[in-house]
Amino acid sequence: MGVRVQSDRQGKTQAQRAVLELRHMVLAGEIAAGGRLFEVELSEHLGISRTPLREALGMLEYEGLLLRRSGGGYEVREFTFDDVSDAIELRGIIEGMIARVAAERGVAPARLDVMRETVAALDTVVGTDANDVNFARYSELNTQFHLALADMAQSSVLRRELEHVTRLPFAAPGDFLNIQSQDPRFLRSLFISQAQHRAVLEAIELGEGARAEAIMREHARGARHNLQHVVRTDRSQLRNIPGLTLVDDKSLLGVKP
Amino acid sequence: MGVRVQSDRQGKTQAQRAVLELRHMVLAGEIAAGGRLFEVELSEHLGISRTPLREALGMLEYEGLLLRRSGGGYEVREFTFDDVSDAIELRGIIEGMIARVAAERGVAPARLDVMRETVAALDTVVGTDANDVNFARYSELNTQFHLALADMAQSSVLRRELEHVTRLPFAAPGDFLNIQSQDPRFLRSLFISQAQHRAVLEAIELGEGARAEAIMREHARGARHNLQHVVRTDRSQLRNIPGLTLVDDKSLLGVKP
DNA sequence: CTCAAAACTAATGTATACATAAATGGTAAA
DNA sequence: TTTACCATTTATGTATACATTAGTTTTGAG
Missing domain, CATH: 1.20.120.530 (GntR ligand-binding domain-like)
Known part of the structure; x- marks a missing residue:
């Protein structure tokens, strides 16, 4: 269940750790609702390669926090x-x-x-x-x-x-x-x-x-x-x-x- | 909605096409419930590299057809x-x-x-x-x-x-x-x-x-x-x-x- | 000035090589 | 026989290079 306990912070893989970081960035407003996420920029920011970063983006899409764009890539979902x-x-x-x-x-x-x-x-x-x-x-x-x-x-x-x-x-x-x-x-x-x-x-x-x-x-x-x-x-x-x-x-x- | 129309068969990317193929393989019983999926074997079978294959596996996990194993990798979900x-x-x-x-x-x-x-x-x-x-x-x-x-x-x-x-x-x-x-x-x-x-x-x-x-x-x-x-x-x-x-x-x- | 096409740039999709972790098999000790 | 340990093999996670597509800018024609 969507329980955000501190122990989640120690993800086993880089992809999992990137999920935590990206989620935080979105919820903290560092990336605005509707804002695009760019793989190269984010992977540099997080200090990982694009591969686990892409995996993390996919996981956040599953969570409903990100949307897939028709031309590829992701954006932050805006809610009403x-x-x-x-x-x-x-x-x-x-x-x-x-x-x-x-x-x-x-x-x-x-x-x-x-x-x-x-x-x-x-x-x-x-x-x-x-x-x-x-x-x-x-x-x-x-x-x-x-x-x-x-x-x-x-x-x-x-x-x-x-x-x-x-x-x-x-x-x-x-x-x-x-x-x-x-x-x-x-x-x-x-x-x-x-x-x-x-x-x-x-x-x-x-x-x-x-x-x-x-x-x-x-x-x-x-x-x-x-x-x-x-x-x-x-x-x-x-x-x-x-x-x-x-x-x-x-x-x-x-x-x- | 989970509507499986024929037009879905022409996925835009290799990952999407792999989803269709893998879904078919699972539903046709080619991979049994509880059975493990091996990336190298599957990527060879589908004629694509592991990268889109991994993406496809993640998508099928989202769909609920596959489960992630604790040591990594996926298995087909068994239902009651x-x-x-x-x-x-x-x-x-x-x-x-x-x-x-x-x-x-x-x-x-x-x-x-x-x-x-x-x-x-x-x-x-x-x-x-x-x-x-x-x-x-x-x-x-x-x-x-x-x-x-x-x-x-x-x-x-x-x-x-x-x-x-x-x-x-x-x-x-x-x-x-x-x-x-x-x-x-x-x-x-x-x-x-x-x-x-x-x-x-x-x-x-x-x-x-x-x-x-x-x-x-x-x-x-x-x-x-x-x-x-x-x-x-x-x-x-x-x-x-x-x-x-x-x-x-x-x-x-x-x-x- | 507007619009369409072409050229260029940036971003994403994919392949491949390398690194790391998980799984398997063999051997020795209890 | 069972269990534990170690070495080897296999599978998955990651980095990087290359290919393809999307997006932006420039150019030329009407």
Whole structure:
């Protein structure tokens, strides 16, 4: 799944390391949305030959960050605000299907235990007061929760598709947790989110497929709400959401305040 | 979308042509599921250097047909019966979301007209009697219908995701239309399918998002029913479904007759 | 001045050689 | 017999040179 942990930085091959570097360059705005990528220039910049660089470009195309041009070469993909919104919702749709399938087919006790432990740990982290939230730990456990969920359907097709969607910047479950906001609505959303974690675990345990699906779809809506909250009240926080620099200004301006 | 038309055969580059050839080799069973692919051997076999061959292998990994091995290199992905089933259902889930979003956001009249014409053409092709079906034309128009639907949400994220899913063999809308069956249940499924085409068009026109979504989800179920029908009554037809050679025998045997 | 064709330059696609890592086979020790 | 180690072979990763295509500039005609 699109989880950007530090250990990814030590890629095994030059191509993999180039992926990390190029991704960073794009997300940092060093190459603008719509901007072309030139192989010779980039390979010199990264100090590698064109061969692994080309491989890296292909991988980033798979991730959805780059587009192939009809005449060859790549450009950085530009997103609209709706794209961001759709990607988040799509994640919810697929996680919803995963949760339903897990509920319908049943889950091995060991896998349920993993999720139970994660949910219990999340409960301790969230606390009972908005000032009582360990954000870093929450983010970590949130990721674990979503990884555990991805495995629950025991379906390589579903896992792979979820992985594909969440490779987009802004589409992974934890991509909105870097927002620095003291607005109580934002902080309160964590409580709601955790309630949904608990609820979907219960729905799966009880074999309630439709309920599980509905909960996960609504769960993703939380990220969409947070996105809208940021756009409306504090746009400086957009820099804390990966990939938002790639969204065109026109569609951001068009978001109703 | 995963539409395999003949014009794809003339790839612009050697890498693209290698993709076509390799895909064929895998789907024809020339390389078995789980089997390794060796670059030097394949490049000699295809008469190209390793460079475009490597590019082609990467593209087929993106399609989901090949898996990357931890020590490098690729192997052909093996599927279970459930994988096939899940892929079909997942397509329905995503097409369902597309239909809902189209209904919710509205669709430009020109796009609606395209779909109206396609549905009308499908009506003439399906006829009123099971013996009165022009299969080749149906298949063509069915593809057009699904392409038109993919465009209707006007969402690059959704279109791209649908494209990704349907790149899998057996997951594209037309992948079950090569089944040669005189069983009236199979033939009748075309009538039902076409009724669903009509219904989803109407739902989108009327802005009925939930209805549109439900119809497309059920629509994909038709392909799952046809798959089960074939497995239970006439397994010789499995060769007419792309990618079924890649499904492990064990899970095929496990399908209840 | 505009447009089309030709010439030139830059970028991408491909082949090949070299470097590095993975896999295989043989041998010795427990 | 099994396991570990080492040497050899094979396969993949990378660099570089060459071939082909795309893009830009220049020139000439109407």
